[in-house]
Amino acid sequence: MSINAQHFDQLLEISRDLASTLDLEVLLRKILRVAENLSSAETAYVFLYDENKGGLVLQASTNSQHEHALQGQCLPATSVAGWVCVHRKPMIVVDVESDQRAIVKNDSLLNTATTSLIAVPLVAKDKIQGVLEVVNKKQDYFNEQDVDVLTVLAAQAAIAVENSRLYQQADLINELVHELRTPLASILTIAYLLKRSDLTNDQRQQFAESIAEEVTRLNDLASSYLEYSRLEAGRLTFSATAFDLRNLLTESCRTLRPKAEEAGISIQMFSADQPLFLTADENKIKQVVVNLLNNAIKYNQTGGRVLVNAWKNGDSVSFSIQDNGVGIPEADLPHVFEKFYRAHNIQEAYPGTGLGLSICNRIIEIHGGTITVQSQVNAGSTFTVELPVNVKK
Structure with missing residues (x-):
């Protein structure tokens, strides 16, 4: 593996920076910016693996137009990024026009403006998190040193992405549990009061209506939570x-x-x-x-x-x-x-x-x-x- 002293210092500093960030969107923007700088690329992409869709989904890019056009779409396995995801190996395409590999020729994401690219897998604890891809070196073409540098970055990024995803899941569940306590406490209180033998029919009717309102609130909360979590995970079509x-x-x-x-x-x-x-x-x-x-x-x-x-x-x-x-x-x-x-x-x-x-x-x-x-x-x-x-x- 060939990494010069300057890149080594940058990667060391980046590892500390990534470890301090748990917000997934902020984290991905940092990864993209660093990937561009380290490889002198024109554009960088992060595709994250979506278990429900069974493939890669574009999560962020330094090209906002491409991000809006492709975000949420599942990449085919026949794309370069798809191949890297399946085989968990980096791929370098030094010259797209002269490359004769079928996986390159059949990649619908590559266009006439794409001259060179590198894609590296994001793997943490033997689990695929996604793929980091850079396109078009600003001067000349990508080389093996670029692959080595991005491979090290990808290893750091994969751990940070996994930590961020776990944190988001725990954070959302914790907040949901907190929100559930209020209506559940109300229902428990009403159930206790209903045991009293001196309640009038009107009071019992009022308590029954209160229970119905709290159950409706619980249902609304559960439905909203499920939709929000699906949106965050990119699982809504x-x-x-x-x-x-x-x-x-x-x-x-x-x-x-x-x-x-x-x-x-x-x-x-x-x-x-x-x-x-x-x-x-x-x-x-x-x-x-x-x-x-x-x-x-x-x-x-x-x-x-x-x-x-x-x-x-x-x-x-x-x-x-x-x-x-x-x-x-x-x-x-x-x-x-x-x-x-x-x-x-x-x-x-x-x-x-x-x-x-x-x-x-x-x-x-x-x-x-x-x-x-x-x-x-x-x-x-x-x-x-x-x-x-x-x-x-």
Whole structure:
């Protein structure tokens, strides 16, 4: 193995840095940046192995366009990265154009701009975590020294990725257990009170309704937790189709209008005169819209209003959902998209799982879009979503 003194010092420093990071997204960005620097590559990719899909899924790249286009798709075993994953051996393609190996010729991910590449496996404790791939050396072609350096980096990265994945699983389970304690404690208390012989029929009926509410809350929490964990693990399938955002918003407003009117809240929609077509997973985008509309109704009051707007801006389409309800305190705004987080002014008065906005945020991120919020206490909130018109999932 050939590693010069400069690379050795860099790898030593990197090992300490990676060991101090447990956030998977931050970790992968560090790995990509280091891989590019060490190999003088134009682009770097990290593919992680998804046990449910039985293959590699692009998790991050220094090429944002490729990341948005390929993220969530399962790589074929006939790709270079797929071969490396199966055989757990590095592969170097010095010159793509002259390389006669079938695995190189049949790799659909390689295009005319790809001249040279290296792919190395991420293996920790004899378990494949994924593949690190670098493409196109900025000067000349990749060589065996580049392979050696990236192999050492990959060994460090694989351990860090495994630790991060284990930490995330434990962290999410711990938070779920914490959230389960409140409704379970309520049910236990009510069950104890129901043993009393001096309760009236009205009291028993009230306790029964309280149990039903807490069970519903448990069910909602479990469903939200499962969906969030699947999103984080890349186990949800996204199906891209072309549709008019205006129609989706109109249909969602029509569905929730009876609920709003029952609460004394009006829903109004304004949008561009022309169709707002985009290519994305329509059901997932509708899930986001319905969640935001439900929140706008839930955290409002009698006589309140919900305004829905939609417009086109260059290569993106946007929509906003505005209410004049309770609003969100300024101190809570940076945290509203975090899992299990709930603003302090609604925790007791409004039941919820604290996962809805986290799920919305993740869905929009996977589509290459953004979701932002502006709010003021007792004045209401405005959630704005922007999506590229050509999301390919």
